[in-house]
Amino acid sequence: xxxxxxPVVSTVRSDARLTFGGILRSEWIKITSLRSTFWxxxxxxxxxxxxxxxxxxxxASAGLPAGPSAGFTLTTATxxxxxxxxxxxxxxxxxxxGEYSTGMIRSxxxxxxxxxxxxxxxxxxxxxLVTVVGLIALFGSWAATYPMFAALDLAxxxxxxxxxxxxxxxxxxxxxxxxxxxxxxxxxxxxAGGIAAALGVILILPVVLQLLxxxxxxxxxxxxxxxxxxxxxxxxxxxxxxASGTLEPWAGALVVLAWAAVSLLFAAIALRxxxx
Numbered sequence: 001x002x003x004x005x006x007p008v009v010s011t012v013r014s015d016a017r018l019t020f021g022g023i024l025r026s027e028w029i030k031i032t033s034l035r036s037t038f039w040x041x042x043x044x045x046x047x048x049x050x051x052x053x054x055x056x057x058x059x060a061s062a063g064l065p066a067g068p069s070a071g072f073t074l075t076t077a078t079x080x081x082x083x084x085x086x087x088x089x090x091x092x093x094x095x096x097x098g099e100y101s102t103g104m105i106r107s108x109x110x111x112x113x114x115x116x117x118x119x120x121x122x123x124x125x126x127x128x129l130v131t132v133v134g135l136i137a138l139f140g141s142w143a144a145t146y147p148m149f150a151a152l153d154l155a156x157x158x159x160x161x162x163x164x165x166x167x168x169x170x171x172x173x174x175x176x177x178x179x180x181x182x183x184x185x186x187x188x189x190x191x192a193g194g195i196a197a198a199l200g201v202i203l204i205l206p207v208v209l210q211l212l213x214x215x216x217x218x219x220x221x222x223x224x225x226x227x228x229x230x231x232x233x234x235x236x237x238x239x240x241x242x243a244s245g246t247l248e249p250w251a252g253a254l255v256v257l258a259w260a261a262v263s264l265l266f267a268a269i270a271l272r273x274x275x276x
Contacts, residue, residue, distance in 0.1 A: 020117050027121040031095060031129070040091040041129065044174065045137045047087070048080030052141035055079050056148045064152065070163050071240045073149060073156040077142040078170045078235045084137065085202060085231065088130050088174045092181030093194035095122055096267075100189045115271050119186060123264060126182055127175040134171030138235075142167065162237045162249075169249050170235030176260045177202075180227065183263025187270050202228050230255035 031037055055076050065072050096119075099105040112118045142158075149155040158164045180201075185194035206226050213220035223229055224247050233241060233252025241248045247255065 018112060020121065023112055023117050024121040024124060026111075027118070027125045031122070031125050034098075036094060036098075037091065037129075040087050041133045043087050044084040044130070044133055045140065047083045048078075048137035048141050049144055051080040051083065052076055052145050056145040059148075060152070064154065068149075068154050068156050070156050070160045071237055073142070073145075073154070074163060074166055074235070074237060076145055076149075077138055077167065080137065080141065081170050081174065081231070081235060084134070084174055085177045085228070086199065088134075088178045089181040089198040089202060090195055091130065092126055092178035093185035093198055094191055095126055095178075095182050096185040097189060097191040097194050101191060116268055119182075119264065119268055119271055123179045123182055126178045129175075130178040131171050131175030134174035135168065138167045138170050162239070166235050166237055166249065169253065170231075172253070173231040173234045173256055176256045177227075177231065180256075180260040180263045183260070183265075183267035186267035187263070201226075225255050227256060227259045230259075 059072075059076070096105075099108060108118055109115055146155055156163060181194065181198040184197045185191070188194045188197060206223065206228055209219055209223050209226065213223065224233070230247060230252040233247040234249055234256060236246070236249060236252075238248050246252075
């Protein structure tokens with residue numbers, strides 16, 4: 001009896017190369033195929049819409065401005081950001097720590113041995129997804145509450161100077177929060193540790209500095225440069241910043257961008273310097 005050897009047919013093209021576009025597409029598929037991603041993004045939208053509608057429904061009893069106020073309307077549309085940022089942070093941490101917990105990171109880094117393009121691709125996909133969802137949430141909150149303001153002759157349109165830009169700034173802040181948390185998740189390689197660190201920076205650090213600022217004057221000067229404080233500036237009007245003594249929107253954007261960049265920098269160093 002003779003043995004017939006079947007030829008091996010390769011399904012990989014001889015000119016196939018690993019490109020950043022391929023890595024980006026792979027990360028898009030991985031992140032968007034997770035149910036946790038869908039639910040996290042949906043929660044951001046629902047929270048913003050729900051809280052804005054609740055805030056608008058009680059504004060008559062809380063005290064109304066004498067006339068149409070861009071700042072008052074903007075606060076109503078962006079009040080949900082304080083909760084949405086927490087969801088965005090959790091999503092950012094899980095985008096990398098989830099791969100470590102399942103062991104998928106080994107396959108990812110085997111396919112992309114240079115490693116840093118993987119981190120960059122995750123950051124781009126996360127930033128784009130969360131920012132777009134943030135835009136839907138914030139502009140949707142403005143649209144949903146607009147009839148309530150119009151009924152009281154207090155409606156403010158998107159043509160108001162700086163108003164639409166503030167909504168875009170708030171959405172961009174949510175995207176940068178996710179990128180900042182991605183860096184922490186990569187650095188700590190733990191979902192629990194990454195989430196604790198991210199929420200500590202967002203929630204606990206401002207409280208600690210404000211308490212210390214009671215006794216130490218120069219500590220109070222650091223508060224506007226905290227991540228959450230600068231993010232609040234991104235979603236505000238320049239005129240309101242001048243009145244309240246906070247950072248202007250463009251300065252707040254630079255501060256938040258610096259937080260995200262530093263987080264990614266340390267994450268990149270750790271990713272390159274240790275085993276998966």
